[in-house]
Amino acid sequence: MSEERRARRTVAGRLLASFLIVLAAFALTVGWSVQALRAGSRDAELLRSGYAPLLVRVGEVLAEQNVFNAQLNHITAARNPGDVREWIETARRTRPIAFSLVRETAERLTDPGAPFLQPLPARMTRQLGAEIASEAAAIERLLAADPERFAQLFQALAVGDHEAAERARDELIKREAEGAQRLRAIKSRLEERMASLSATAKSREERSMQLLLGLGALTLLVGIGTSLHARRVLAPLTAMTARAKAVARGDLSPQNVVATADEIGELATTFEGMVAAIRRARADLVQAERLTTIGKMAAHITHEIRNPLSSIGLNLELLEEEIARMQEGRESSQLLSAIRAEVDRLSRIAEQYLSVARRPRPQLEPERLQDLVEEFTAFVLPELQRSQITLRVEADASAPEVRVDEAQLRQALLNLVRNAREAMSNGGTIVIAIHQRDDSAEITIDDTGPGIPEELRASVFDPFFTTKQRGTGLGLAVTRDIIASHGGTITCEARETGGTRFRITLPLNGQALSA
Numbered sequence: 001m002s003e004e005r006r007a008r009r010t011v012a013g014r015l016l017a018s019f020l021i022v023l024a025a026f027a028l029t030v031g032w033s034v035q036a037l038r039a040g041s042r043d044a045e046l047l048r049s050g051y052a053p054l055l056v057r058v059g060e061v062l063a064e065q066n067v068f069n070a071q072l073n074h075i076t077a078a079r080n081p082g083d084v085r086e087w088i089e090t091a092r093r094t095r096p097i098a099f100s101l102v103r104e105t106a107e108r109l110t111d112p113g114a115p116f117l118q119p120l121p122a123r124m125t126r127q128l129g130a131e132i133a134s135e136a137a138a139i140e141r142l143l144a145a146d147p148e149r150f151a152q153l154f155q156a157l158a159v160g161d162h163e164a165a166e167r168a169r170d171e172l173i174k175r176e177a178e179g180a181q182r183l184r185a186i187k188s189r190l191e192e193r194m195a196s197l198s199a200t201a202k203s204r205e206e207r208s209m210q211l212l213l214g215l216g217a218l219t220l221l222v223g224i225g226t227s228l229h230a231r232r233v234l235a236p237l238t239a240m241t242a243r244a245k246a247v248a249r250g251d252l253s254p255q256n257v258v259a260t261a262d263e264i265g266e267l268a269t270t271f272e273g274m275v276a277a278i279r280r281a282r283a284d285l286v287q288a289e290r291l292t293t294i295g296k297m298a299a300h301i302t303h304e305i306r307n308p309l310s311s312i313g314l315n316l317e318l319l320e321e322e323i324a325r326m327q328e329g330r331e332s333s334q335l336l337s338a339i340r341a342e343v344d345r346l347s348r349i350a351e352q353y354l355s356v357a358r359r360p361r362p363q364l365e366p367e368r369l370q371d372l373v374e375e376f377t378a379f380v381l382p383e384l385q386r387s388q389i390t391l392r393v394e395a396d397a398s399a400p401e402v403r404v405d406e407a408q409l410r411q412a413l414l415n416l417v418r419n420a421r422e423a424m425s426n427g428g429t430i431v432i433a434i435h436q437r438d439d440s441a442e443i444t445i446d447d448t449g450p451g452i453p454e455e456l457r458a459s460v461f462d463p464f465f466t467t468k469q470r471g472t473g474l475g476l477a478v479t480r481d482i483i484a485s486h487g488g489t490i491t492c493e494a495r496e497t498g499g500t501r502f503r504i505t506l507p508l509n510g511q512a513l514s515a
Helices: 002-007 011-073 081-108 123-144 148-159 162-248 263-326 330-357 369-386 406-423 475-485
Strands: 365-368 389-395 401-404 428-437 440-447 489-494 500-507
Touching: 011 081, 011 123, 011 162, 081 123, 081 148, 123 162, 148 162, 162 263, 365 369, 365 406, 369 389, 369 401, 369 406, 369 428, 369 440, 389 406, 401 406, 401 500, 406 428, 406 440, 406 475, 406 500, 475 489
Parallel strands: 389 428
Antiparallel strands: 365 401, 428 440, 440 500, 489 500
């Protein structure tokens, strides 16, 4: 039973699983959307707060450096070299401030606590920031090196040594041009990095849109599939409703049940079992009403023929006495004996019909089963011996005591023993065994006859069912009714060694059932 419960899938569980699948698909869609938005927001913040300010700073320094190089390149041809000298000196003094701003902006990219580097560390970004800060410092040192060259340039200009001024200028321009070239390289690197980040963001956006559409379609398909699954799970309820309406209209014909491992399948199976039970009960009721009607008719007919039979029997006795006095031939006596035998048989049949129709409620009294059975066997033993049948009684050491109606139980045993005798036309053995089984007493009657075919065994207790040419089919039916009225059961079984076994079970504290 526990394995069936574990194997059974409940409707609530299946619908919950379907809902969880839809929820998982929706959560996957939302989770990916949130992740994509966070990644896009982080990249945008990195561009806005990291790369863009740094690019601006580098661009400003590069622009100043280009202007510085232009002024320095034309200083020897300037009409007023003093003004150019003053501008260059001012630019040299402010240049460290510009480079410091570049370094500070680049160092922001190396800060793990920067908002645009959260929540995941951006290793490449920090490495780029560190490299740009280091390169800016190197360029600043390159441009600040050898200040004597500027002094020589300005001195040559002051004394009018044009040739010396040009040599000093060319050397300074070479160094300044190298600094400008390295600044352009930094700018190009930043622009490439920003372009790559923008392309990545655009690709992520496109991929996110595709995935969102795909996940949305997946969620829709999962939802449709779940709805169809739920409809299929609940479909048996609709069939059961239609089936219940048909049963209410009186349709009790058997229907195939679609077995499902859930409560609905169990309910459908139970409902069909209930319909089958109602169908059997109705058939039993119809059969009982038919048998009751037949019984009433048989009782009425039997009652009506008893008086004529009694009269015929009495007249036969008188006729036998008259023929005996007249000393007629032996043939007449044989004819009269045959007539008397048939009249006796009709009387017994009439008594059987009347016993079925007018069986009284049993009067229960405590009886020791072994004593009752031994008295019964003493009564039937001569009859069995004439048929060359051996009778044996087996009982437990402490035979149980039960409450029974002695006369009715003897009648039941007599019917069973006579059936066994008739089944053993060439003799045999009958064993009556008495045992106690927990709270019941058991009586078994075994015979060594040919046995009853399996296909007929289930019908032997039906009224009017018989396999004998001369029989009413009421003996075993009467026996079953007697045992049932004592609150017991009787079954017919095949013996392994051949023959038939009737098993009677009686409650130890039996109470009579309603007649």
